[in-house]
Amino acid sequence: MEIISLSFLIFAVIVLAVYYLLSQRAQNFWLLLVSYVFYLSFGWQYGMVLAGATLVNYWLAIQIGKGKKAWLVPGILVNAGSFGIMKLIAGPYGPGLLGHFLLNWDGALSTRILLPIGFSFYILQAISYLIDVSRRQITPTENLVDFALYLAYFPKLLAGPIERARDFLPQIEKGRIVNNTAAGRNIGLIVIGLLRKVIIADHLNYLRPIDIFTHPLEYSILERLIWLLVFAFGLYNDFAGYTSIVRGLSGLMGIELASNFSQPFFAHSFSDFWNRWHTSLSHWLRDYTFYPTRRWLLKHRAPDLVTMAFPPLITMLVSGYWHGAYITMLLWGCLHGFYLILDQLLKLEGRTAPTAGFSLRNSLTWLLVFILVTATWVPFSASSTLTALDFFRGPISAHLNFPAITLIDLSLLVIFSLWTDWQEYRNEPDAFFLGWKQATKIWALAGALLLLLLLAGKMSNLSGFVYQGF
Template sequence: MYFNSITFAIFFIIVFFFYWFVLKRKISLQNIFILIASYVFYGWWDWRFLSLIAFSTLVDFFLALKITKIENRGRRKLFLAFSLLINLGLLAIFKYYNFFIENWIDAWASFGIIMSKHTMNIILPVGISFYTFQTLSYTIDVYRNKMKPTKNLVDFAAYVAFFPQLVAGPIERASHLLPQLQKERKFNYSYAQSGIHLIIWGLFQKVVIADSCAIYVNDIFENYEQYNGLTLAIGAIYFAFQIYGDFAGYSNIAIGTARLLGFNLMRNFNYPYFARDIAEFWRRWHISLSTWFRDYLYIPLGGSRGSVAMKVRNVFIIFIVSGFWHGANWTFLVWGAIHAFLFLPLLLANRNRNNLENIALDRLIPSLKEFYQITSTFILVTCAWIFFRADSISIAIDYLKNIFIRFKFKIEYLPIERYSVELIGLIALFIAIEWLHRNFEHPFVGKLRWLKIIFVLIMLVTLGVYSNYQDFIYFQF
C-alpha cells in the first residue's frame, strides 16, 4: 500500500473517520485501532511478515520489562545482548545472509577452491531495517535507565508498527512517540492543516520531482556506455534529486499523516542540498538515522574524543555501518566510506560544527563563498550517489570515468523519446522553491499560501501523471 495510491487514500479516510468520530477520546480503543490499522497496512505487502514484526515486538517488550527488574549490571547486559542478538540476527538473516555466503564463496574461489552456493530465496521484509532500529533503541534506552518500560503491550506494539512511518521512517525513539500514545489526543485544526500541507508537498517531491527524474535515471544508468559525459553528469544530478524527492517526500507524507491523527514525528530532512560541507549535509539528511547512529554507536565508541586513531576509527565505523544498513552490496559500503573520507578532514580540523545555523538567514541570495560551498558539497555528494545507484563498484567507477573522458557539450536524445536536459527547468524551479522557504518546514506559508497550494496541485495532476509512478526507493532497505 503506497502513499501515492488511491488504495492508501481510501484506507486513510476510513482510519481517520473511525479514529476521530467513532473512537473519540477513548485512548485505549484508539491505540488498538491504530495497531490493527498498522497491521493491515503492513500486511498489504505480504501478510506472512506480520509474524516477524509481532515477534520482534514481543521480544523487546518482555526483555525491557525484565531488564528494569534486575539490578545486577552483568545480568542486565546479558538481557540487552539477547535483544541485540535476536533483532540483529533477524536482520542479518533476511537482509545479509546471501551477501555473506556469496562473498565467502567468492573469497575461497580466488584461491582456487570452488564451493557450491547454498543461498536461499529470501524475500526482504519491507521496513525491517526501520522497525528493528526502533525496537532496539527502546531496549537500549531502558537498559541505560533513560526511560521506564511500558507495561501496556498494545501501546508498545502500536509504537513499533505505527503505520505512517513503519516502512521508511522517520526512525522514532520510544521516548518521543510512546508518550504520545499514552495520552489523550485532541483534534487540532491548525496542526491538521500543517499535516495536509506536508502531505501535499511530500506528494509533489515524490510524484513530480522523484518519479519524473526516475525515468531518465533508469535509462541513463542502465545504458551509460552509450552516452557522453554531459548526459552521464546530468543523470547523476537527476538521481541526486530523485532519491531526495523520493525519501524526503515519503518522510513528509508520513509526518503529515501522523499529524492528522494527532501525533508529532521528528523531522527527517532539512533542505540537505543547501549544506555547506559534508558534516552539515548529515545534520540535514535522514536525520533520524544519523542521530540514531550518533547516539547508539558513535558516542558509545568514544565519539570524537580520544586519540586521532580512535577518531578515524569511529568515523569510518559509523559511516561504513550506515552504508551497510542501506543494503547488502559493496556499493553501499563504498558509498559510506566515501562520506567518511569527506567528513574526516572536517572533524580533525575541528570544523565539523562550523555551519550550525541556516544559510543566508537575512539575505535573499547566498554570498559567493556560500554559493561555492553549497555547489562543491553538492558535487561531492552527487559523485558519491553514483556508487549508491550503480549495480557494482566497477560500474560506478566506469560511470565516473566516462563523465570526464567522454565529455562533450552535446545534448543527447534518449531512447525514452526525451532529451536528456528536459527536466532541468523543473529541477531549477524545485531548487528555487526550497531556497525561498529554507527557513520553514514547507513552502505553504505566507500570504500567497493558497496560490502556491493550487500551483502544486496543478503540477501533481499534470506532471505527476506524466512522470509515471515509481516505487519508493527506501522500501528496499
C-alpha cells in the same frame, strides 16, 4: 497496499474517520489493528516477523527495566544479528551464501523476500528502545499495545522515519488534539509530499536512463554528470516526498513524526549534510554507533588519530551496510566516513565551516560539499565497483544524446525542488506555507492540486518509494 494508491486513500480515510470517533485508549487499539492490516497486505509472513520482534523486545525491555541489564547485549545481538543476516541474505551475495551453506538450495526462491519490508527501519527502533531503557532515559512501557504500536505504526512502518520511543510513546499515552492549524499544516505536508514524489521525483526518475549506473560508458561524461544530478534530486524528492506524506497523515491523527530532511543540498559541511539528510537514521547512528564508539576509544585511551578517525568511519560503514550488504554500498559508506574525517581535520585546524550568509568562501564550500556528496551516489547506485569506477572514466566529452527540450524539463523540475527547499530554508522548515498570506495559501493549494491532477500521468511511478527497498 502502496501509499500512493486509491486503495491507500480509502484506507486512510476510513482509519481517520473511525479514529476520530474513538476514545484515546481505543484509538491505540485501532491504530495497531489497522497497522497490521496494512502490513499484512504486503504478506502475512511479514506480520509474523513483526509480531515476533514486538514480543521479544517488549519482554527484553521489561527485564532490562527491572535492572537485569545483562539482557541488553543478547537483546542487541538478537536484533542486530537477525538484521545483519537477513540483510546479507537479501543482498546480491545471498544466493551464493545460501548455496554454500545449504546444499539443497537451488536458488529458485528469491532471497529478496526473506527481508520483510520495513524491517530495516523498525529493528533500529527496537534496538534504540532497549538501549534507552538500559540507560534509564525512558521507562519501559508495560502496555503491550502501545509498544506494538511504536514498532508497527503504519505511516512510518515501510520506510520510517525511525522514531525514538521517548518521542513517540508519550504522544500515544495521552489524548491528541488536531485543531484547524494542525489540520491545515498536515494536509499541506501531504500536498507538498505528493508534489515532491509525483511531480518531481517520478518525472526525474522517468527521464533518467535505466542503465546509467550499469552501463555508464555508453554515455558521455557530460551526460553521466547530468543524470547523476538527476538521480540525486530524484532520490531526495522521492524520500522527502514520502516522509512529508506520512508525517502529514500521522499529524492528522495528532501524532508527530520526526522530520527526516532539512534542505540537504544546502549543506555547508559533510557533518552538516548528515544533519540534513535522512536525519532519523543519521541521528540514530550518531547516538547508538558514533558516540558509543568514541566514548569507548576515549575511555581506553586510544591514540588521538584513531579516536578522531575510527568513529565516523565505522558509523558510515554501518550506514552503508544498513542500506545494502554489498561492496559498493560499503564503499559509499566508506567515502562518507572519509568525508567526515576530513571535516574533523578541518575543525581541528580551526577552519570552522561557514554557517550563514553569502560569500565567495561560503559558496565554494557549499559547492564542494555538494559535488563530493553527489559523487558518492555513484557507488550507492552502481551495479559493481568496476562499474562505479567506469562512471568516472572515459574521454571528456560534452556530447549530449538527448534533445534540448529534455534539459528544459530537467531544469524545471530541479528548480522546483530547489525552490521548495529555499522556502523551507527561509521560512518555517517544517511547513513553510503556514507563514504565507491567506490568499497565497488558497491559490497555492488550488494550483498544487491542479498540477497533481494534470501531471500525475504515465510518467508517475505510482507503485512505491525508493527507500521501501531498504
